[in-house]
Amino acid sequence: xxxxxxxxxxxxxxxxxxxxxxxxxxxxxxxPTIPWCQTTLPLNVNCNILIKLENMQRTSFKIxxxxxxxxxxxKDGHFVTMSAGNYGKSFAYASxxxxxxxxxxxxxxxxxxxxxxxxxxxxxVERVPTSCLMNVVNRCVQEDNMTFxxxxxxxxxxxxxxSLGMELxxxxxxxxxxxxxxGGGGLLAGVASAIKLSGCDETRIYGVEPEGCTMHKSxxxxxxxxxxxxxxxxxxxxxxxxxxxxxxxxxxxGIVLVSDQEIQKAVSILYASGLVVEPSGSxxxxxxxxxxxxxxxxxxxxxxxxxxxxxxxELSNIPD
Numbered sequence: 001x002x003x004x005x006x007x008x009x010x011x012x013x014x015x016x017x018x019x020x021x022x023x024x025x026x027x028x029x030x031x032p033t034i035p036w037c038q039t040t041l042p043l044n045v046n047c048n049i050l051i052k053l054e055n056m057q058r059t060s061f062k063i064x065x066x067x068x069x070x071x072x073x074x075k076d077g078h079f080v081t082m083s084a085g086n087y088g089k090s091f092a093y094a095s096x097x098x099x100x101x102x103x104x105x106x107x108x109x110x111x112x113x114x115x116x117x118x119x120x121x122x123x124x125v126e127r128v129p130t131s132c133l134m135n136v137v138n139r140c141v142q143e144d145n146m147t148f149x150x151x152x153x154x155x156x157x158x159x160x161x162x163s164l165g166m167e168l169x170x171x172x173x174x175x176x177x178x179x180x181x182x183g184g185g186g187l188l189a190g191v192a193s194a195i196k197l198s199g200c201d202e203t204r205i206y207g208v209e210p211e212g213c214t215m216h217k218s219x220x221x222x223x224x225x226x227x228x229x230x231x232x233x234x235x236x237x238x239x240x241x242x243x244x245x246x247x248x249x250x251x252x253x254g255i256v257l258v259s260d261q262e263i264q265k266a267v268s269i270l271y272a273s274g275l276v277v278e279p280s281g282s283x284x285x286x287x288x289x290x291x292x293x294x295x296x297x298x299x300x301x302x303x304x305x306x307x308x309x310x311x312x313x314e315l316s317n318i319p320d
Contacts, residue, residue, distance in 0.1 A: 004155050006246040009162075011197040014190075017068045017159035018166050024067035026094055027058050028163075033171045036303075040273045042289070049288070049301045052168050055277050059093040060086040061164070061306045062151070065186060068160030069149055070094045080105065080146040082133045085114035086280070086307050087151035092121035103146065105136045152184025153243050161187045165194025168302050175203050176299035179284040181306045182207030182255060185244030191304070192251035204253040206293055208283040211257045256293060258286040265289070270305070281307030 021028050036049035043049070054061040066087070073079075075098040081091050088104040095102040102123045106115055107130040115125045128136050140146045150157065164187070168178070178195060182188045188207040195203055248255075258266075263279045266286035270277045277285070284303050287293055293301075 004243050006243065006250055008155060009158065009189075009193050009197075009247060013159055014162040014166070014194050014197060017156070018163040020071045021064050021067045021160050021163040024071065026063055026067045026070075026090075026097060028063050028067050029056070029058055030167055031056050031164075033168065033302075039275075041269060041285075045291070045296050047296045047299050047301055049303055050168075050172055051285075052164070052302055052304045053275070054164060054304055054306045055275065055281050059090045061187065061281075062087040062090040063093070064163050065154070065157035065160035065190070066090040066094050069154065069156045070098060070100075072156045073147070073149075075100055078102070078144070078146050079149050080137055080140040080144075081149045081151055082106070082137055083151045084110045084280075085118075086278075088114065088118045088123075088125075091149065091151075092118045092123045095123055096121045103140060105133055105140070107133060152186030154186070155243065158186050158190040158193070158243065158247065161190025162194035163190075164304070165191035166198065168304075169195065169198055169200070172300055172302055174200055174300070175302045177293060177296060177301040178203060178205045178304070179256075179287060179293055179301065180205065180207055180304045181281060181283040182209045182248075183280065185248055187304075187306060188252060189244040189247035193247055196251040205251060206287070207248060207252055207255045208258055208287040208292070209255060210263065210283065211259055256287045258283055258290065258292060262286045262290050275305065277305050278307040281305050 031052060031054050033050050033052050036043055036051055057063055078101045079095065080103045081087065082105040083091065084107055088106060091102060091104065104118050104123055104125050106125055106127050108127040109130065115127060118125050126136060137148055141148050178191065180188045180191050185207065192205045195205060263282055263286050266282040266289055267277060267279055269289065270282060270285060282305070285305060288303055
């Protein structure tokens with residue numbers, strides 16, 4: 001994907017993708033937004049926060065990007081991807097809907113329940129060490145003639161994710177701050193591009209990832225870097241990505257780090273408030289709860305909760 005320039009991400013491209021996502025037969029929904037003050041979530045700063053409940057998306061929040069990806073490709077293809085769960089779930093759902101064949105290469109650290117779910121859609125799953133993900137994908141492409149659909153470093157995927165940014169601007173047209181979970185950076189890049197290209201020049205956008213992950217280190221080194229991170233938030237610990245990094249450098253104020261303990265606590269607090277959110281989808285909330293985002297006093301803020309892909313086995317392992 002390194003040959004795809006961030007300059008190709010234009011407002012026209014994102015508007016076109018928004019219509020593609022909106023009319024997709026995969027049933028992407030306009031997820032609800034609720035004011036923080038109408039929940040039982042604790043807050044120790046005086047500000048106006050809207051929570052975008054993308055955890056209620058059909059299959060997973062990745063369905064936005066997947067809907068746009070599949071719209072641009074032959075439906076009867078034979079696709080391979082790599083995913084810790086969320087993308088794989090949406091990829092599998094789309095593959096079954098369109099009748100295409102597919103395989104998901106999954107890090108062996110991902111919960112087994114996610115492999116079982118993806119297999120239930122009729123797709124093959126191969127679990128491998130995180131460091132071997134791309135090697136296995138390349139083997140599938142070269143030996144089995146599969147087409148690789150990237151789970152975050154892909155122009156069509158990022159444009160599909162931008163529909164989320166456009167949706168939140170319909171509810172809060174000029175947010176002061178937007179906080180988004182960051183893994184490979186596809187969601188963050190799409191949301192940030194939509195907000196900035198729509199004219200919100202003053203909006204500060206923050207990505208949040210677990211300590212030791214890729215985007216923060218990439219920011220420091222000013223180039224995409226890869227790391228083999230073993231975080232509870234498995235969906236936020238991918239190999240490096242070029243296009244998301246370029247877009248985030250252009251449009252994102254900064255990358256904020258949260259610990260696994262802070263993420264676990266956020267999952268528990270959200271669950272106690274009636275919201276079932278996986279660790280990867282709770283990182284933005286964890287950053288706000290732990291005062292990691294600067295200058296929120298009196299501001300209008302959007303916090304995106306991105307993933308509800310969590311099984312009972314995982315929930316039972318989260319401490320109170």
